Amino acid sequence: MLNRVLLLCLALVWTVSVSVTAQDVAEGGIDTLSLPLPAPAQNVVAANHVYDDGEVIDVNWDKSPDDPENILGYIVYRAETDGAFDSIRTLLPGETFFSDDNVEDEIPYKYQIGVIGENGVSLSGESELAVATWELFNFGMWNTFLWMFVFCGSVIGFIISAKSGRKLYIRKIGGLEALEEAVGRATEMGRPILFIPGILDMDDVQTLAAITILGKVARVVADYDSKIRMPVSRSLVLTAARETIKESYTSAGRPDGYNEDMVQYVTDEQFGYVAAVNGIMVREKPATCLYLGAFFAESLILAETGNSIGAIQIAGTARPGQLPFFVAACDYTLIGEELFAASAYLSEDPKQLGSLKGQDVGKVIAMFGLLVGTAAMTLSVAWQVPATQWILDLMNNLFTTN
Amino acid sequence: METFGIWLAALLTIGIISFLYKDNVLYKACESIFVGISAGYWFITYYWDNLYRKFYLGVTDMDNPHRFFLWIAFALGVMMLTRLIGKIGWLSRWPLAFIVGATAGLYMMTYFVSNAFVQVGATIKLPPDFGSVGSYISFGMIALGTFSGLVYFFFSKEHKGVFGGTAKLGIWFLMVTFGASFGYTVMSRMSLMLGRLDFLFGEWLGMIN
Amino acid sequence: MKKQIPILITATVGTVLVLSVFFPPAKMLGEDFSLFFDIIAVFAFFLGGGNLVRVHFIKVYRRKSDWVYSVVTLVGFTMMLASGLFKLGGPPGISGSVTADGSYLNTMFIHIIAPLSSTMYALLAFFVASASYRAFRAKNREATILLIAAFVILLGRTPLGMMATGWVWESLSIFQIPNLAVWVMNVPNLAGQRSILIGVGLGVVAMSLRLILGMDRTYLGGDND
Numbered sequence: 001m002l003n004r005v006l007l008l009c010l011a012l013v014w015t016v017s018v019s020v021t022a023q024d025v026a027e028g029g030i031d032t033l034s035l036p037l038p039a040p041a042q043n044v045v046a047a048n049h050v051y052d053d054g055e056v057i058d059v060n061w062d063k064s065p066d067d068p069e070n071i072l073g074y075i076v077y078r079a080e081t082d083g084a085f086d087s088i089r090t091l092l093p094g095e096t097f098f099s100d101d102n103v104e105d106e107i108p109y110k111y112q113i114g115v116i117g118e119n120g121v122s123l124s125g126e127s128e129l130a131v132a133t134w135e136l137f138n139f140g141m142w143n144t145f146l147w148m149f150v151f152c153g154s155v156i157g158f159i160i161s162a163k164s165g166r167k168l169y170i171r172k173i174g175g176l177e178a179l180e181e182a183v184g185r186a187t188e189m190g191r192p193i194l195f196i197p198g199i200l201d202m203d204d205v206q207t208l209a210a211i212t213i214l215g216k217v218a219r220v221v222a223d224y225d226s227k228i229r230m231p232v233s234r235s236l237v238l239t240a241a242r243e244t245i246k247e248s249y250t251s252a253g254r255p256d257g258y259n260e261d262m263v264q265y266v267t268d269e270q271f272g273y274v275a276a277v278n279g280i281m282v283r284e285k286p287a288t289c290l291y292l293g294a295f296f297a298e299s300l301i302l303a304e305t306g307n308s309i310g311a312i313q314i315a316g317t318a319r320p321g322q323l324p325f326f327v328a329a330c331d332y333t334l335i336g337e338e339l340f341a342a343s344a345y346l347s348e349d350p351k352q353l354g355s356l357k358g359q360d361v362g363k364v365i366a367m368f369g370l371l372v373g374t375a376a377m378t379l380s381v382a383w384q385v386p387a388t389q390w391i392l393d394l395m396n397n398l399f400t401t402n
Numbered sequence: 403m404e405t406f407g408i409w410l411a412a413l414l415t416i417g418i419i420s421f422l423y424k425d426n427v428l429y430k431a432c433e434s435i436f437v438g439i440s441a442g443y444w445f446i447t448y449y450w451d452n453l454y455r456k457f458y459l460g461v462t463d464m465d466n467p468h469r470f471f472l473w474i475a476f477a478l479g480v481m482m483l484t485r486l487i488g489k490i491g492w493l494s495r496w497p498l499a500f501i502v503g504a505t506a507g508l509y510m511m512t513y514f515v516s517n518a519f520v521q522v523g524a525t526i527k528l529p530p531d532f533g534s535v536g537s538y539i540s541f542g543m544i545a546l547g548t549f550s551g552l553v554y555f556f557f558s559k560e561h562k563g564v565f566g567g568t569a570k571l572g573i574w575f576l577m578v579t580f581g582a583s584f585g586y587t588v589m590s591r592m593s594l595m596l597g598r599l600d601f602l603f604g605e606w607l608g609m610i611n
Numbered sequence: 612m613k614k615q616i617p618i619l620i621t622a623t624v625g626t627v628l629v630l631s632v633f634f635p636p637a638k639m640l641g642e643d644f645s646l647f648f649d650i651i652a653v654f655a656f657f658l659g660g661g662n663l664v665r666v667h668f669i670k671v672y673r674r675k676s677d678w679v680y681s682v683v684t685l686v687g688f689t690m691m692l693a694s695g696l697f698k699l700g701g702p703p704g705i706s707g708s709v710t711a712d713g714s715y716l717n718t719m720f721i722h723i724i725a726p727l728s729s730t731m732y733a734l735l736a737f738f739v740a741s742a743s744y745r746a747f748r749a750k751n752r753e754a755t756i757l758l759i760a761a762f763v764i765l766l767g768r769t770p771l772g773m774m775a776t777g778w779v780w781e782s783l784s785i786f787q788i789p790n791l792a793v794w795v796m797n798v799p800n801l802a803g804q805r806s807i808l809i810g811v812g813l814g815v816v817a818m819s820l821r822l823i824l825g826m827d828r829t830y831l832g833g834d835n836d
Binding site: 407410411412414415418419421422430431432433434435436437438439440441442443444445446447448449450451452453454456457460468471472474475476478479480482483485486492495496497498499500501502503504506507508509510511513514515516517518519521522524525536540543544545546547548549550551552554555572573574575576577578579580581582583584585586587588589591592594595597598601 | 613614616617618620621622623624625626627628629631632641643644646647648649650651652653654655656657658659660661663677680681683684685686687688689690691692694695696705709710716718719720721722723724725726727729730731732733734735736737739743746752753754756757758759760761762763764765768769785794795796797798799800801802803804805806807808809810811812813815816818819820822823830831832
């Protein structure tokens with residue numbers, strides 16, 4: 001293996017140094033090397049990459065008959081209509097496809113494939129000229145468009161239905177039911193509630209989810225006349241959080257209860273922020289700690305420190321890698337989707353609850369796809385039932401991205 | 403300077419580790435240094451990287467087709483600062499609204515495709531080793547686990563009866579997932595502490611080579 | 612009005628970016644957003660940095676408890692700003708890298724931020740141990756399943772796993788702990804991950820839709836200021 005890699009490196013160096021010679025071979029068709037060369041690649045086809053913004057040309061070819069035993073790799077050459085060929089990429093044996101994303105639109109290019117052997121490079125014939133063009137609509141994403149349409153349509157449909165007064169049932173979510181109780185406990189104990197919105201900025205959806213939940217939590221805090229403490233690691237989150245808490249206090253009829261110092265910027269540095277939050281925890285001993293948003297390695301440090309001070313802890317994140325630590329160290333954990341559903345659930349607004357019903361429609365579609373797809377696969381492949389093949393193809397078409 | 407740097411790093415390391423015993427003067431000092439220095443570091447990074455390189459060099463480059471857009475971004479940034487001016491403070495909501503709208507719009511599609519769509523598609527794809535009894539069991543279990551996990555996340559129906567039983571199965575699968583992530587991470591976390599101990603006893607005290 | 616325009620901005624920008632995915636010529640809008648965001652974030656930092664200075668300055672001014680540490684924070688912050696803005700110790704000129712070798716900023720990063728960061732990170736070794744202990748004490752079925760899975764993966768990644776189960780017959784080799792660990796990772800773990808990811812995907816779409824439709828807008832604050 002090592003020898004092959006070394007040989008490939010040597011061949012690459014050699015290839016660059018003799019590229020001029022190789023081009024002479026291509027142009028003049030004269031083999032200047034006396035040793036046998038590998039068989040060339042064949043049927044080089046270059047074509048516009050469909051459904052893009054005119055920046056890519058796809059190149060396909062048939063493998064050299066000597067691939068993989070007697071070749072070290074492939075070189076892709078490119079030239080403009082009357083220009084000379086330049087080497088643009090070296091690929092490993094076995095490759096038969098290359099996407100050239102370094103082209104300018106509306107300029108025709110032709111391609112040639114070189115097969116690297118131990119004794120030199122053999123060149124294929126030239127491809128036809130190809131031009132990268134852009135398309136207005138990505139028809140390759142028809143299935144995404146379809147499902148998006150169905151899903152968004154059902155969310156909006158349930159919202160409208162709720163608006164017209166229809167009662168919608170949503171089951172109780174343990175972690176969210178416990179939120180009010182946790183705020184009440186903090187009020188009784190006269191201690192603050194610590195709200196940690198993760199460590200990412202406002203350009204992350206989990207932070208957005210955290211901010212929307214903050215609105216509901218701050219409303220309960222304002223109603224109970226409790227205290228909220230929110231150290232943040234991003235300046236934009238500081239601004240958004242302040243606006244959110246202020247709005248919650250105003251809507252609770254207690255605008256005077258709001259204080260800008262409830263939210264405090266610490267630092268953007270991940271562990272610097274964690275060090276400061278740990279300090280706040282052990283010194284101020286909040287009765288309730290809420291960790292909602294995007295968390296990384298700090299999840300366990302925060303949750304364990306919160307545990308050591310005996311706080312009620314509710315966490316929620318969409319990062320599967322951090323969920324186990326929250327599950328192990330917190331009283332309640334909102335797993336993935338529950339984090340995004342929380343603000344709608346807590347709002348008790350029928351319209352927002354309607355959107356949760358819409359989410360369930362998405363799950364029904366996914367479950368339907370799983371059931372039909374796996375059944376069709378088992379029947380078609382394991383028991384060789386030919387009639388099910390078209391169902392399998394249909395399901396693959398419906399759930400495969402382009 | 404190098405020796406001073408090593409001593410400083412060693413003291414800071416001990417200061418942070420001392421938090422495991424209890425909050426103390428050394429930890430508080432380390433925490434304050436960490437917050438002040440790192441906040442300054444990030445501001446400088448943002449300043450040179452974003453304001454100077456991305457904005458200033460961007461708008462002064464006459465060949466840059468995005469020059470006009472950069473000025474819009476700049477204007478939105480300035481609006482952010484109106485928060486400091488009471489009367490027109492409400493203008494700072496515009497950049498915030500822009501960011502929230504853009505994040506929602508951008509990630510709505512990204513998450514839908516990469517999470518929901520691709521994962522369903524991947525579950526009904528033929529696994530490479532499909533054919534053996536073991537592969538049938540594994541294939542079935544992946545489908546069953548994914549299905550029951552989704553039942554667990556269902557909001558519209560109470561977890562009772564057969565539905566509740568399936569949701570319970572979903573929780574078990576989720577617990578295996580969490581356990582697997584937990585077990586997978588433990589070793590790497592241990593090696594981090596070994597790295598710091600290696601620094602203290604090796605590079606600083608020279609007790610180990 | 613003060614709230615209507617921002618709602619309109621959110622709705623317009625959000626809708627355009629959703630649709631841009633289906634229209635290749637509009638693909639670059641997503642990249643432009645990240646550039647926009649970076650520039651807005653710098654201005655936001657003036658508010659964040661200002662808040663940091665204000666909070667600690669008030670603490671020092673009013674001689675609140677532990678005010679001395681606030682002095683340390685303020686000195687550290689100012690030192691870094693001075694080193695970085697004037698590029699002290701680094702290559703001269705506006706185009707010289709602020710984090711070049713020898714610059715004060717880089718030196719402080721290497722000798723202060725890096726060791727502090729890695730030590731905070733390393734504390735996880737202890738916290739993982741205490742969390743494991745807690746999980747071990749929890750006596751319910753879910754916690755037991757979590758622990759068994761963790762134990763299998765942990766053993767499977769060490770030589771102990773093979774030592775303990777290497778004697779198992781070849782035909783039952785799936786029950787050798789390293790093989791079992793691979794199976795757990797590839798099958799039940801994958802299934803759980805997939806259900807989480809699918810749920811997250813749907814949850815993000817619904818939440819984004821609520822934001823774009825202006826149903827959830829507490830982040831825009833009240834009308835009265």
